[in-house]
Amino acid sequence: MTSTLSADLIASRLAEAVPGAVEESNERDVWVKAESVLDVCGFLKDDADLKFDYLVSISAVDYIEHFEVVYHLVSMPHNHGAVVRTRCWGREEPSVPSVTGLWQGADFQEREVYDLMGVSFTGHVNLKRLLLWEGYPGHPQRKDYLEPPR
Amino acid sequence: MGGYTPFREANAFFGNLYDLFAGLNVFGVSLIPEWLAYFVAGFLVIFIVINVVVITTTVGTWVERRLIGRIQSRLGPNRWGPFGLLTPVADALKLLTKEDTRPEGVDGWVFNLAPLVFILGPLLVFAVIPFGKNTYVADLNIGILFIIAVTTVPTIAMFMAGWGSGNRYSLFGAMRGVAQLVSYEVPLVLSIVGVLLLAGSLSLVDIVESQRIPFILIQPLGFFIFIVAISAEMNRSPFDIVEADSELVAGFHTEYSGMKWGTFQLAEFIAPFGAASIITTLFLKGWEGPVLPSHLWFFIKVWAIWFILLWVRATLPRLRVDQIMALAWKFLFPLGLINLFITAGLLLIWEDPTTIQLWAMGGINWVIALVCLVVSSHLMSDKLTARPPLAPVPGRSSGRAQEAR
Amino acid sequence: MTLRTEPVTINLGPQHPSTHGVFRMRITFDGEVILDVEPVFGYLHRGSEKLAEERTYAQVVTLTDRLDYVSSMSNNLAYVLAVEKLAGIQPPERAMYLRVIAAELQRISSHLVATGFFLNDLGALATPLMYCFREREKILDLFEMLCGARITLSYMRVGGVFQDAPTEFWPAIRDFLSFMPEYVDEYEKMLTGNEILLSRTKDVGILAGETAINCSASGPVLRSAGVNWDLRKADPYDVYDRLEFDVPVGTVGDNYDRYLLRIAEIRQSLRIIEQCVDQIPEGPVRERIPNLVRPPVGDAYAHVESPKGELGFYLVSDGSIAPYRCKIRSPSLINLTVLRDILIGWKLADMIVTFGSIDINMGEVDR
Numbered sequence: 001m002t003s004t005l006s007a008d009l010i011a012s013r014l015a016e017a018v019p020g021a022v023e024e025s026n027e028r029d030v031w032v033k034a035e036s037v038l039d040v041c042g043f044l045k046d047d048a049d050l051k052f053d054y055l056v057s058i059s060a061v062d063y064i065e066h067f068e069v070v071y072h073l074v075s076m077p078h079n080h081g082a083v084v085r086t087r088c089w090g091r092e093e094p095s096v097p098s099v100t101g102l103w104q105g106a107d108f109q110e111r112e113v114y115d116l117m118g119v120s121f122t123g124h125v126n127l128k129r130l131l132l133w134e135g136y137p138g139h140p141q142r143k144d145y146l147e148p149p150r
Numbered sequence: 151m152g153g154y155t156p157f158r159e160a161n162a163f164f165g166n167l168y169d170l171f172a173g174l175n176v177f178g179v180s181l182i183p184e185w186l187a188y189f190v191a192g193f194l195v196i197f198i199v200i201n202v203v204v205i206t207t208t209v210g211t212w213v214e215r216r217l218i219g220r221i222q223s224r225l226g227p228n229r230w231g232p233f234g235l236l237t238p239v240a241d242a243l244k245l246l247t248k249e250d251t252r253p254e255g256v257d258g259w260v261f262n263l264a265p266l267v268f269i270l271g272p273l274l275v276f277a278v279i280p281f282g283k284n285t286y287v288a289d290l291n292i293g294i295l296f297i298i299a300v301t302t303v304p305t306i307a308m309f310m311a312g313w314g315s316g317n318r319y320s321l322f323g324a325m326r327g328v329a330q331l332v333s334y335e336v337p338l339v340l341s342i343v344g345v346l347l348l349a350g351s352l353s354l355v356d357i358v359e360s361q362r363i364p365f366i367l368i369q370p371l372g373f374f375i376f377i378v379a380i381s382a383e384m385n386r387s388p389f390d391i392v393e394a395d396s397e398l399v400a401g402f403h404t405e406y407s408g409m410k411w412g413t414f415q416l417a418e419f420i421a422p423f424g425a426a427s428i429i430t431t432l433f434l435k436g437w438e439g440p441v442l443p444s445h446l447w448f449f450i451k452v453w454a455i456w457f458i459l460l461w462v463r464a465t466l467p468r469l470r471v472d473q474i475m476a477l478a479w480k481f482l483f484p485l486g487l488i489n490l491f492i493t494a495g496l497l498l499i500w501e502d503p504t505t506i507q508l509w510a511m512g513g514i515n516w517v518i519a520l521v522c523l524v525v526s527s528h529l530m531s532d533k534l535t536a537r538p539p540l541a542p543v544p545g546r547s548s549g550r551a552q553e554a555r
Numbered sequence: 556m557t558l559r560t561e562p563v564t565i566n567l568g569p570q571h572p573s574t575h576g577v578f579r580m581r582i583t584f585d586g587e588v589i590l591d592v593e594p595v596f597g598y599l600h601r602g603s604e605k606l607a608e609e610r611t612y613a614q615v616v617t618l619t620d621r622l623d624y625v626s627s628m629s630n631n632l633a634y635v636l637a638v639e640k641l642a643g644i645q646p647p648e649r650a651m652y653l654r655v656i657a658a659e660l661q662r663i664s665s666h667l668v669a670t671g672f673f674l675n676d677l678g679a680l681a682t683p684l685m686y687c688f689r690e691r692e693k694i695l696d697l698f699e700m701l702c703g704a705r706i707t708l709s710y711m712r713v714g715g716v717f718q719d720a721p722t723e724f725w726p727a728i729r730d731f732l733s734f735m736p737e738y739v740d741e742y743e744k745m746l747t748g749n750e751i752l753l754s755r756t757k758d759v760g761i762l763a764g765e766t767a768i769n770c771s772a773s774g775p776v777l778r779s780a781g782v783n784w785d786l787r788k789a790d791p792y793d794v795y796d797r798l799e800f801d802v803p804v805g806t807v808g809d810n811y812d813r814y815l816l817r818i819a820e821i822r823q824s825l826r827i828i829e830q831c832v833d834q835i836p837e838g839p840v841r842e843r844i845p846n847l848v849r850p851p852v853g854d855a856y857a858h859v860e861s862p863k864g865e866l867g868f869y870l871v872s873d874g875s876i877a878p879y880r881c882k883i884r885s886p887s888l889i890n891l892t893v894l895r896d897i898l899i900g901w902k903l904a905d906m907i908v909t910f911g912s913i914d915i916n917m918g919e920v921d922r
Contacts, residue, residue, distance in 0.1 A: 002790035059882035105771025131597035222685035396573040468678025
């Protein structure tokens with residue numbers, strides 16, 4: 001069974017490795033600051049004890065006041081998983097650093113999030129819409145999205 | 151009637167028709183002048199041959215689809231008419247009534263002319279094929295050269311279609327087609343030379359008559375090379391890279407529709423019959439055979455060869471373009487040379503072989519052919535051994551910590 | 556004399572016989588050799604994730620059918636597992652066994668389709684495809700017994716399955732288990748040693764294990780690259796931890812390995828089904844839960860090893876009857892990340908075969 005690492009453990013490891021990155025944590029979840037996502041992920045990927053070498057998925061949720069980007073990570077050697085969350089505020093230009101440099105598998109997922117949710121990923125080399133066409137008005141997965149009049 | 155006598159005598163079929171028309175008279179006054187009788191008789195012969203070929207092909211499409219259906223464990227067309235026999239009619243009607251679309255950016259003349267040029271080659275082949283005793287359109291003394299010449303015509307059409315369509319898939323297909331034809335023409339001709347040495351003539355009628363025993367028994371290697379090379383020339387699977395439907399949509403005729411496309415298809419369905427006719431003539435003693443009438447023998451042999459071509463088509467996956475070229479130059483070409491040298495050498499020893507000597511030649515050739523095929527297929531398929539089935543591993547157990555990778 | 560050459564760009568798709576749907580690749584060729592590939596998605600985008608936000612938890616099951624329409628069972632399973640995790644529902648034993656049977660049948664059918672189309676991409680004039688579809692038909696018959704549908708099944712429900720298997724299902728599946736291995740042997744006999752298949756697939760489109768992990772590839776694509784990672788073993792769901800089966804793992808990571816792996820997985824799936832049929836207990840097949848499930852506020856991620864790879868559902872609940880957010884982690888889309896790594900430098904014909912060996916489904920890629 002893929003064991004889920006406790007958020008407290010990750011938060012404490014992060015606190016020493018990337019100081020100031022953890023925004024908030026409880027026993028279940030750990031939130032990191034949006035701007036330090038890349039550092040956090042880099043640490044999680046390379047640390048010998050954690051070794052999250054496999055990025056399962058990147059999801060974004062629209063909580064009206066903020067967007068939450070959720071990273072599901074799995075370590076294949078240790079067979080444990082973790083969930084890292086980050087909040088980005090503002091509806092105009094929410095942005096998170098891209099992790100494509102760490103995991104190539106983030107490429108399409110970040111493009112999808114950008115396309116449907118409108119969260120841009122700084123540092124992504126090819127941040128274009130994935131499913132919709134260029135020039136599509138708005139980002140349909142946002143909660144305030146209204147279908148354009150036909 | 152003087153000037154036309156040689157033709158009349160050489161071709162009984164044509165001669166009878168000619169005599170019929172030229173002999174029509176009212177009170178001794180000839181109704182049809184000689185030149186017109188000659189023309190009408192010739193036209194009728196061509197008309198009959200083309201129609202026989204096209205109708206055979208139409209039936210062939212039905213048989214092909216039914217047989218491929220059997221091979222693929224399904225039924226095939228069986229709705230229209232008894233056993234679906236009228237399906238080709240429905241196909242033809244559908245194609246004839248279909249809109250003929252012409253995409254923008256095509257090169258009009260080249261685009262429209264290509265299907266006609268394409269069907270020319272397969273049809274012209276039948277001009278020199280002897281369908282039975284004394285049944286042929288023309289007994290050219292360079293018959294086999296004529297066949298080699300006209301079978302290359304479709305390639306020009308292929309490139310016309312590929313270029314004229316203004317479509318990159320078509321162009322890809324056309325380029326592949328030209329490369330493939332240029333490569334396969336060499337082993338094709340080489341494999342025929344052995345037959346020509348034995349027959350001592352280029353005329354197809356002479357070749358048939360000179361076969362005391364079918365040349366397939368004396369020229370097994372030649373037969374093998376010829377059948378491989380001719381299926382490559384016809385772009386049949388496993389050499390159908392020209393119109394590889396999973397790669398190039400439809401290759402050079404991607405942009406065609408309606409009856410233009412139908413013409414391409416017709417030509418492609420005629421081609422195997424043409425190939426089977428050539429093989430029958432060159433290697434299987436043509437129309438000769440005991441008991442049954444000569445036309446029936448020819449018919450049976452052609453369909454048998456045609457079935458082998460179809461069987462291969464329905465069974466094998468496609469080769470890649472470089473592998474096809476490698477097969478032509480590294481495999482068929484040396485084999486063709488070996489075959490030529492052996493045949494020529496044996497003919498030097500037995501200059502005018504008796505039947506027993508022919509059987510001996512056949513024996514030697516079979517041994518050499520088998521050795522050559524086994525050795526060269528080993529050389530070709532050095533790396534082609536199947537991997538053992540993947541070793542199933544227990545999988546990581548549920549639980550932490552395993553440096554399994 | 557030097558010939559002036561220039562690269563040619565071809566739009567492969569969206570209407571193309573071997574893009575397995577409406578996928579488009581913008582490919583730059585140098586002659587026949589591929590210089591660059593740019594995948595273009597979205598021709599089948601139906602907004603399933605957005606639609607899910609407008610439906611109750613039970614209704615979303617039908618949406619999942621239409622993701623990967625050749626393996627609806629796996630999609631159903633992944634979704635209901637996510638809802639059950641979110642709402643804390645434990646399905647009855649019998650239902651879990653039925654789910655595993657259904658999911659493994661679906662795996663066999665999906666791998667049959669994949670193998671058939673793979674050979675079609677190789678240019679085998681649909682003959683192997685027809686052979687594979689012959690057996691797939693039998694599986695669809697079994698599905699018809701289970702739930703009345705053949706393709707869009709909607710068999711799984713939150714808290715169990717739609718209905719118990721009818722009595723005639725059990726002899727039918729025993730029969731299937733008895734003849735299927737012979738058919739798999741038949742495929743192997745016809746395909747595995749075929750020289751043309753070998754020369755076309757062996758050492759073509761090699762994917763390294765590290766690249767596969769880095770690209771988040773999953774399923775047969777990942778395992779063929781030599782990575783021993785199968786969610787049925789690594790993170791067992793339903794009753795997989797009680798079943799004995801092996802995970803085939805590739806050695807080279809080429810197209811041939813991906814083909815071999817699917818055949819080997821079919822055999823393992825048959826093993827799993829056999830054990831399930833033997834072990835399945837009597838009992839109810841559905842937990843008694845309200846029609847309108849209202850999971851507590853929170854989120855949950857559940858994944859299954861679908862035939863294509865790791866299919867995950869990330870559900871966020873706000874306590875209402877509909878999911879607040881339903882994110883689908885689609886294996887087909889993410890497996891395509893490896894495209895550039897394994898296509899560039901190969902020929903057009905290899906590209907088609909390699910692409911076919913990844914086995915994607917556009918319904919799942921575009922959702």
